[in-house]
Amino acid sequence: xxxxxxxxxxxxxxxxxxxxxxxxxxxxxxxxxxxxxxxxxxxxxxxxxxxxxxxxxxxxxxxxxxxxxxxxxxxxxxxxxxxxxxxxxxxxxxxxxxxxxxxxxxxxxxxxxxxxxxxxxxxxxxxxxxxxxxxxxxxxxxxxxxxxxxxxxxxxxxxxxxxxxxxxxxxxxxxxxxxxxxxxxxxxxxxxxxxxxxxxxxxxxxxxxxxxxxxxxxxxxxxxxxxxxxxxxxxxxxxxxxxxxxxxxxxxxxxxxxxxxxxxxxxxxxxxxxxxxxxxxxxxxxxxxxxxxxxxxxxxxxxxxxxxxxxxxxxxxxxxxxxxxxxxxxxxxxxxxxxxxxxxxxxxxxxxxxxxx
Amino acid sequence: xxxxxxxxxxxxxxxxxxxxxxxxxxxxxxxxxxxxxxxxxxxxxxxxxxxxxxxxxxxxxxxxxxxxxxxxxxxxxxxxxxxxxxxxxxxxxxxxxxxxxxxxxxxxxxxxxxxxxxxxxxxxxxxxxxxxxxxxxxxxxxxxxxxxxxxxxxxxxxxxxxxxxxxxxxxxxxxxxxxxxxxxxxxxxxxxxxxxxxxxxxxxxxxxxxxxxxxxxxxxxxxxxxxxxxxxxxxxxxxxxxxxxxxxxxxxxxxxx
Amino acid sequence: xxxxxxxxxxxxxxxxxxxxxxxxxxxxxxxxxxxxxxxxxxxxxxxxxxxxxxxxxxxxxxxxxxxxxxxxxxxxxxxxxxxxxxxxxxxxxxxxxxxxxxxxxxxxxxxxxxxxxxxxxxxxxxxxxxxxxxxxxxxxxxxxxxxxxxxxxxxxxxxxxxxxxxxxxxxxxxxxxxxxxxxxxxxxxxxxxxxxxxxxxxxxxxxxxxxxxxxxxxxxxxxxxxxxxxxxxxxxxxxxxxxxxxxxxxxxxxxxxxxxxxxxxxxxxxxxxxxxxxxxxxxxxxxxxxxxxxxxxxxxxxxxxxx
Numbered sequence: 001x002x003x004x005x006x007x008x009x010x011x012x013x014x015x016x017x018x019x020x021x022x023x024x025x026x027x028x029x030x031x032x033x034x035x036x037x038x039x040x041x042x043x044x045x046x047x048x049x050x051x052x053x054x055x056x057x058x059x060x061x062x063x064x065x066x067x068x069x070x071x072x073x074x075x076x077x078x079x080x081x082x083x084x085x086x087x088x089x090x091x092x093x094x095x096x097x098x099x100x101x102x103x104x105x106x107x108x109x110x111x112x113x114x115x116x117x118x119x120x121x122x123x124x125x126x127x128x129x130x131x132x133x134x135x136x137x138x139x140x141x142x143x144x145x146x147x148x149x150x151x152x153x154x155x156x157x158x159x160x161x162x163x164x165x166x167x168x169x170x171x172x173x174x175x176x177x178x179x180x181x182x183x184x185x186x187x188x189x190x191x192x193x194x195x196x197x198x199x200x201x202x203x204x205x206x207x208x209x210x211x212x213x214x215x216x217x218x219x220x221x222x223x224x225x226x227x228x229x230x231x232x233x234x235x236x237x238x239x240x241x242x243x244x245x246x247x248x249x250x251x252x253x254x255x256x257x258x259x260x261x262x263x264x265x266x267x268x269x270x271x272x273x274x275x276x277x278x279x280x281x282x283x284x285x286x287x288x289x290x291x292x293x294x295x296x297x298x299x300x301x302x303x304x305x306x307x308x309x310x311x312x313x314x315x316x317x318x319x320x321x322x323x324x325x326x327x328x329x330x331x332x333x334x335x336x337x338x339x340x341x342x343x344x345x346x347x348x349x350x351x352x353x354x355x356x357x
Numbered sequence: 358x359x360x361x362x363x364x365x366x367x368x369x370x371x372x373x374x375x376x377x378x379x380x381x382x383x384x385x386x387x388x389x390x391x392x393x394x395x396x397x398x399x400x401x402x403x404x405x406x407x408x409x410x411x412x413x414x415x416x417x418x419x420x421x422x423x424x425x426x427x428x429x430x431x432x433x434x435x436x437x438x439x440x441x442x443x444x445x446x447x448x449x450x451x452x453x454x455x456x457x458x459x460x461x462x463x464x465x466x467x468x469x470x471x472x473x474x475x476x477x478x479x480x481x482x483x484x485x486x487x488x489x490x491x492x493x494x495x496x497x498x499x500x501x502x503x504x505x506x507x508x509x510x511x512x513x514x515x516x517x518x519x520x521x522x523x524x525x526x527x528x529x530x531x532x533x534x535x536x537x538x539x540x541x542x543x544x545x546x547x548x549x550x551x552x553x554x555x556x557x558x559x560x561x562x563x564x565x566x567x568x569x570x571x572x573x574x575x576x577x578x579x580x581x582x583x584x585x586x587x588x589x590x591x592x593x594x595x596x597x598x599x600x601x602x603x604x605x606x607x608x609x610x611x612x613x614x
Numbered sequence: 615x616x617x618x619x620x621x622x623x624x625x626x627x628x629x630x631x632x633x634x635x636x637x638x639x640x641x642x643x644x645x646x647x648x649x650x651x652x653x654x655x656x657x658x659x660x661x662x663x664x665x666x667x668x669x670x671x672x673x674x675x676x677x678x679x680x681x682x683x684x685x686x687x688x689x690x691x692x693x694x695x696x697x698x699x700x701x702x703x704x705x706x707x708x709x710x711x712x713x714x715x716x717x718x719x720x721x722x723x724x725x726x727x728x729x730x731x732x733x734x735x736x737x738x739x740x741x742x743x744x745x746x747x748x749x750x751x752x753x754x755x756x757x758x759x760x761x762x763x764x765x766x767x768x769x770x771x772x773x774x775x776x777x778x779x780x781x782x783x784x785x786x787x788x789x790x791x792x793x794x795x796x797x798x799x800x801x802x803x804x805x806x807x808x809x810x811x812x813x814x815x816x817x818x819x820x821x822x823x824x825x826x827x828x829x830x831x832x833x834x835x836x837x838x839x840x841x842x843x844x845x846x847x848x849x850x851x852x853x854x855x856x857x858x859x860x861x862x863x864x865x866x867x868x869x870x871x872x873x874x875x876x877x878x879x880x881x882x883x884x885x886x887x888x889x890x891x892x893x894x895x896x897x898x899x900x901x902x903x904x905x906x907x908x909x910x911x912x913x914x915x916x917x918x919x920x921x
Contacts, residue, residue: 061714111906118649119905122852125845126898133895195478202477202484203470203491210453210464217451220413222439222468222531231474261845265721272714313733321729327722328704335711 020186024179035178039250041290042185043243048270048286049192049279050239055268056277057205058232059212060113061121063264064128068237070259071104072097072244074135074145077254080155083146087155094245101241102234104131109233113226128264135256150255157184157249165252181250188246192239196279208232273330275337284339293323366391366426366535366566367412367443373420374407374590381407383591384421389535394557394567396581396598398574400610404590405570406448409539413445414438426534440468444533446524448540448570454513458504458523461512462495465530498526502556518549525556529565536560537568542576554580574611578602586610619756621878622871627762627831629870630769634824635847636854636862637776638817644793644857645813647713651720652700653821654844655727656693658837660822661742661829662735663689669743682745689822697818701811724841731837739836742829765827772823773863776816780859785812793857842894846873849897853904855914864913872900 027034047069054062075097079088112123139147156165156177164184165177199205207228210218219225248254266289274285296319304315330338371384381404389395397405410416412423414435423430431437444465453461470491476484499505502522507515512523521541528536538557542550550573557580561567571577577584578598586593586601588610594601601607635657642650668685672678704723708716749760780786791799792809800806828843829835846869854865876896904912 055714061717112902115905115909118643118647118856119852119909121649122848123898123902123905126849126901129845130895130898133892137891198477198480199474203467203472203488204474204477206456206460206464207467209456209460210467213453213455214451216415216435217447217453218464219415219435220439220445220447220451221465221527222436223464224436235474268714269718269721272718276714314737317729317732320725321733324722324725324729328719328726331711331715331719331722332704332707335708335715 024182028176028179032176032178035176035182037291037294039178039181039185041287042182042189043247043250044267044270044286044290045189045283046185046192046246047240047243047267048274048282049189049196050236050243051267052196052271052277052279052282053199053239054232054236055271056282057200057208057212058229059208060229060233061118062124062233062236063121063261063268064108064124064126064131065236065240065267066259066261066264067124067128067131068101068105068240069244069247069263070131070135070256071101072241073248073254073258074151074244075100075241076245076248077151077154078144080249081151082153083151090157090159090249094242097245098238098241101244102238105234105237106230109230110226113229113233125261125264128259128261132256132259132261135259145256148256150253150257152253154248154252154254156252157181157246164249181246185246188242193279193283200277200279204228204231269327273327273337275340278337278339278341281337281339281341285337288338289323292326293319296322363427364390367568368424369408369412369421370424371421372408372411372418372423374404374411374416374418381590382411382418383589385587385590385592386421387585387592387595389566389568390583391566392561392564393582394561394569394580396577396584397568397570397587398572398577398584399587399593403587403610405587406539407590408587409445409537409570412438413443413537436468439531439533442532442534443537444528444531444535445537446521446528446539446541448543450517450520450524452512452520452524452527455511457509458499458512458515458519459492459495459508461523462498462526462530463491465498465527466491466494468531495526495530498529499523501529502526517544518552521545521553522556525560529560533565535566535568537570539570540572541569542571542573550576617878618875619754621874623756623758623762625871625874626867627758627765627870628874629850629867630766631824631827631831631843631866632847632850632870633863633866634769634772634820634827635843636851636866637773637859638821639844639848640851640854640856640859640862641789641813641817642810643851644859645789645796646705646709646810648705648716649720649848650700650705650814650817651717651844652704652723652727653817654840654842654847655724655731656696656700656818656840657821657825657828657843658835658840659696659727659731660689660693660818660825661835661839662731662740662837663692663822664826664829665740665742665835666735668745672743678743678745681743685743685745686823686826689826690819693818693822693825694815697814697821698811701814706807706810728837728840735837737837739834742833742835744833745826745830761830765831768823769827772820776820777859779816785809789813846897849901852911853901855911858911858913861911861913865911868912869897869900872896 024035024038027038051062051065054060054065076093078084079086079093079096108124108127112120115123135145136148138145145151156163158164164180167174167176168180207218207223210221210223211225211228215225270285270289271282273289274283275281297315300318300322301315304310365388367389369385369387371386372382373384374382385404385408397408399405407416411418412430414430414433414437417433422432425441425443430441453464456464470487472484472487496505496508499508502525504515504519504522504526507519512520515523525538525541542553545553554576557567557569569577569581581598583596584598584601585595586607593606593610594604635653638653638656639650642648642653664685667688668681671681671684676684700723704719705716708719746761746764751758751760780789788799788804788809789812791802791804792806796806828839847866850865850869851862852865853869854861854863873893873896877893880892
């Protein structure tokens, strides 16, 4: 294998690195709100790639992914906020959050992974709702989650004395909180991209693909399908837990509202719309679907004013309407996603025929 | 073969299986010896594939069981069968269609390799070495079944005969002691069948015991050392081809009594 | 004992509504393997249309019974058209697409319908006009209303009618055949497009009826009401064994009763630790437990692996 990059790809990578480094400064020109949107876009890339292991690689339809994110977020919120008076360092909380999410994944997955795809979907969906309802109601008789009010004043991510909230001066540049989080998130996203790439072309990755293709044949060649599926499920859950922790720290606030079914659906939509199992596609899907609703938020209102001179319809619902239509249209004209992997495109094209058999 | 290795590789003991009221297998007992090519024949619906599926763990027998290589086989654990050394092909070819031929065989190495998630994530030297070995072995097997030039084609784009070969290569990748072929000659023309026969004989020569389910009685009689005949889920006879061929009950079963 | 009986009555009423909605999910799923996420929105639109039509007719001075009938008819027809349109425009082009594609489309349609409804009817809760007289009965310590009786009887009759349609008519036979094996059914001359369209139209009609019942029962409606209702109904369908009509009916009723009993007794069961606001989790916990022990649902057919 070639150890050195060709000049062309080296140039490409340099370009991407420069763009990634400079992006928050460009966004900051439009205000810190845009940097925050960028942060969320990257966070969603991370989440979507975590779910991609479950849905894209192992072919398991998980509609409750947000529950693991919620577990991670609440783990951070409870262990690093005035709510319980605990302020544990990141080295302790993040592994706990990921570990709890992983355990939740295993607990949910081990009895249910033998179910048919669509049943798994509804079970995971139900699980997501259960988690949310518990977070909403576990404020009495013992106040654990503080109910619908959520938990506030959560500690930011901090390494030693370096906090990710607030503005710091670095080499004469003023780095705002959102900008610092941006770089942290980019680093995390790159990590998860590398992990995704390596898994895909590994012994385990092949086993996942084999299960997706033909579960019986996979069993016959000696793959312990249940364990291998559980592995995907638990890994996806752990990534969800990590993302949740970072989310809680970044926001400084969590409440059950952030973990609705709609969020699970959104992340699934990112994976499918982008092109399941295809890492660049999933990244594209995550960036598009996180930026698009925000862009619409800023675009729809003013556009109406310009066209009609007044707000004809509520911009919020118009924005979601456009979003829903976009989902429908993309699926109609790009059924395998916007950027599917070459094989996946063909493979998925024939799945329905087999079902019809 | 050294003297202290027992000659019996697989022993089926009174295996029974029914689906609802239908008795697909009635206490079938048979013995496969090390190094032989063992044929299992019978009319359509005689229970051949059911027997296969019980043995490879896809079905759980309702009675009886199997002893493989001196140790009982655990029912309901297909992946363990492969681990123990039983590999199979399917009557209606079951390849991983959207993986390349090479990848299919690489998947077949699953039970003989170790790398887990951690290894994949770290991509350390041991993982890389194992991965290279998997690839090399898979390539060798493709060469062995003579489809190495199709290595990078998607399995589903291979010709029918090549798909059969690929399935055999995938099965061999798990280094089986017993290779079970479920109607490998189905749908093949005379030339392809002759080539298949050569391949099977080669595999046996290289030390793998073979269980062959076949419809093509001529192929079975010519190729197998011993043959068992199933009819209505029950074993009719188990003997060398010359005897089986002349058995009145077998003739009746095939001609319809 | 009183609470028990009362909760059984309440559960039966809620369950009948779940059952009607669940049938829409199960028919579509049985025939084309699609979770029609937008079905809950069809129910919601059925409710809101009835509010507008019946409400304005009553205001215009029409007798309530007549206005109710008009509202129901308009809502039924509109929802049937909506169901037909959904299938024709959104799902049919995706018949051979990857499995998750129509699911995302369904989610997209659900978002579209919800926000359209919000634009039309606004964000606020709407009051459902009183279409049935408010009469109370008491039997063996349980209170129930005329509305509850009507809901149970009407859904029972509707479901009996549906079973008749599926098992006694040619269209029903075509639907069953398609559910078994679309390829063979089409070889036998079944018009698959027609069958699928029929499943959507019938399911939507049942959904509209359920929507009107929900509105009459709870006397309020909202553009987001379809979501949880749809989710529960789908759960009921899976509970009963998805694709199975009788399963959806029984699953719906069972879920309603379990929920009502759960809500009534959860406080006692957990020593006051969990309150009745945990009602919504019962559906899912029961579902998970049932599927663990009976992976194809309570009344579902076993789908064995074939080697």
